Amino acid sequence: DTEVTQTPKHLVMGMTNKKSLKCEQHMGHRAMYWYKQKAKKPPELMFVYSYEKLSINESVPSRFSPECPNSSLLNLHLHALQPEDSALYLCASRPTTGARNTEAFFGQGTRLTVV
Amino acid sequence: AQSVAQPEDQVNVAEGNPLTVKCTYSVSGNPYLFWYVQYPNRGLQFLLKYITGDNLVKGSYGFEAEFNKSQTSFHLKKPSALVSDSALYFCAAYTGGGNKLTFGTGTQLKVEL
Numbered sequence: 370d371t372e373v374t375q376t377p378k379h380l381v382m383g384m385t386n387k388k389s390l391k392c393e394q395h396m397g398h399r400a401m402y403w404y405k406q407k408a409k410k411p412p413e414l415m416f417v418y419s420y421e422k423l424s425i426n427e428s429v430p431s432r433f434s435p436e437c438p439n440s441s442l443l444n445l446h447l448h449a450l451q452p453e454d455s456a457l458y459l460c461a462s463r464p465t466t467g468a469r470n471t472e473a474f475f476g477q478g479t480r481l482t483v484v
Numbered sequence: 485a486q487s488v489a490q491p492e493d494q495v496n497v498a499e500g501n502p503l504t505v506k507c508t509y510s511v512s513g514n515p516y517l518f519w520y521v522q523y524p525n526r527g528l529q530f531l532l533k534y535i536t537g538d539n540l541v542k543g544s545y546g547f548e549a550e551f552n553k554s555q556t557s558f559h560l561k562k563p564s565a566l567v568s569d570s571a572l573y574f575c576a577a578y579t580g581g582g583n584k585l586t587f588g589t590g591t592q593l594k595v596e597l
Contacts, residue, residue, distance in 0.1 A: 373527075402585075411574055411587035412528070425583055459527055461585075469578035470516045470535045473585055475527040 375476035392443040392460030400466040404459040486579040490588035505560040507575030517558040
């Protein structure tokens with residue numbers, strides 16, 4: 370199994386809503402990532418988890434709250450988002466952080482629209 | 485500063501012709517370089533990587549890439565393009581101590597009949 374599974378595929382939420390994005394992998398990877406991607410642009414790193422601990426937060430606004438409840442699961446909790454937060458949110462994993470020669474595996478993404 | 489650059493926003497090529505998507509890098513230490521492809525509204529798919537050894541790396545779907553240390557380049561190539569190769573291509577490398585995958589700005593490849 371070399372898949373990273375993200376749910377839901379599409380999400381429309383109001384600015385006062387609370388929602389969560391889910392990411393799951395069963396490859397035994399201990400590094401997991403959240404990226405945000407705008408149309409035709411490269412992915413922008415948001416958070417990195419290493420062995421279930423947050424190791425990098427790229428100065429992301431607090432309305433985005435990550436959570437890594439176990440080694441297979443990564444969540445992104447969303448609250449009071451703005452329309453400019455509409456984007457494709459990508460999850461990725463790889464065996465560990467620090468090893469610069471290992472590729473990351475990406476999920477298919479969640480297309481988020483904030484109205 | 486460590487970075488990856490893709491000088492072309494778009495590359496157009498006729499089906500059956502060879503294609504090249506360019507990438508240059510500026511990273512400290514040994515360069516480990518990656519190519520990913522993204523189809524519309526999909527995630528990124530890993531194509532190939534350069535770690536060490538042969539300068540010509542073979543990857544998925546008939547793609548290959550040529551590493552050139554003197555020119556600090558890692559260009560993606562395919563001998564005969566297909567319309568289905570039309571997609572957004574990203575070159576990438578790890579920076580910041582190996583934790584952050586840094587992407588180039590992306591190159592839109594359009595293969596026409």
